Amino acid sequence: MIPFHPMRVGKRKITGICPLCLQEAELRNSHIVPLGFFAEVRQQGTPTFASAKRGASWQMQGGMHEHMLCPTCERLLGDEYDRYAIDILRNGRAGVVVHSREEGFILAGVDVNRLKLFVLSVFWRAHHAKKVPLENVDIGEKAELDIRNFLLSGSAPARNSYPIFGAALINPHSNEIEREFMTGVIRHKRPDDENLRTFLVVFGGVAWYALLGEDGGKDENVHLFLDSPDFFIPAVNILEFEPFRTAWPSVLMGIKRLERKKHRMPGAAQKPPLRK
Numbered sequence: 001m002i003p004f005h006p007m008r009v010g011k012r013k014i015t016g017i018c019p020l021c022l023q024e025a026e027l028r029n030s031h032i033v034p035l036g037f038f039a040e041v042r043q044q045g046t047p048t049f050a051s052a053k054r055g056a057s058w059q060m061q062g063g064m065h066e067h068m069l070c071p072t073c074e075r076l077l078g079d080e081y082d083r084y085a086i087d088i089l090r091n092g093r094a095g096v097v098v099h100s101r102e103e104g105f106i107l108a109g110v111d112v113n114r115l116k117l118f119v120l121s122v123f124w125r126a127h128h129a130k131k132v133p134l135e136n137v138d139i140g141e142k143a144e145l146d147i148r149n150f151l152l153s154g155s156a157p158a159r160n161s162y163p164i165f166g167a168a169l170i171n172p173h174s175n176e177i178e179r180e181f182m183t184g185v186i187r188h189k190r191p192d193d194e195n196l197r198t199f200l201v202v203f204g205g206v207a208w209y210a211l212l213g214e215d216g217g218k219d220e221n222v223h224l225f226l227d228s229p230d231f232f233i234p235a236v237n238i239l240e241f242e243p244f245r246t247a248w249p250s251v252l253m254g255i256k257r258l259e260r261k262k263h264r265m266p267g268a269a270q271k272p273p274l275r276k
């Protein structure tokens with residue numbers, strides 16, 4: 001009799017050390033930025049991913065992902081942070097108040113602790129990513145350890161410690177937030193930032209910054225957020241967003257291409273209903 005061997009088709013099991021709980025386990029194919037942020041864009045086509053290193057952009061169906069977290073930690077980040085961030089940022093559940101399209105948006109009633117842990121977790125995941133284009137992201141040993149502890153304890157540090165802020169990228173042609181583009185993670189150079197390294201990533205139409213250090217309260221930009229009772233996201237004209245000019249010029253070319261395409265296809269700008 002021929003013994004029956006179950007075959008594994010397609011899916012390879014990958015084991016390794018999970019960087020969050022430090023246990024050896026089967027690793028999940030973890031997204032660096034949750035896929036939910038691209039649901040809307042994916043309905044209309046594929047999101048465009050810009051790489052600083054290659055100076056190019058390309059279409060990316062599934063976003064950046066790789067085998068990283070054990071099932072328990074994957075669930076922890078997904079349930080505690082990713083789902084919440086998608087709910088308030090994409091689905092607008094926090095009650096987004098449009099301050100004015102020129103000035104920006106206020107996320108009223110947002111759980112800043114959770115939002116902050118989510119944004120920090122994206123940079124932390126990028127640090128542990130080994131695949132192109134994130135293989136060189138290094139947030140530093142101390143920040144890695146601190147953020148790991150924040151994520152496991154579920155509590156973010158005080159507002160001026162490891163502060164985050166975001167800028168909504170407005171496409172002046174449509175006067176809407178431009179969600180088409182995502183980027184890798186770069187170190188955003190600022191004067192005297194050795195003790196407070198600043199990192200930047202763009203997804204879901206927002207450029208997110210994190211100042212990785214304990215004394216972020218001295219920064220002028222951060223005060224804009226620390227002094228506000230809710231979470232304020234200023235609006236920035238995407239064509240004038242400085243990092244796109246310097247690090248990701250391909251995004252600006254992509255926007256021009258997008259506009260030409262929309263002009264060629266009348267009605268193409270109409271969005272189909274968003275699948276939940």
Ligand SMILES: [Zn+2]
Pocket residue numbers: 018019020021022023069070071072073074
């Ligand atoms: Zn784990």
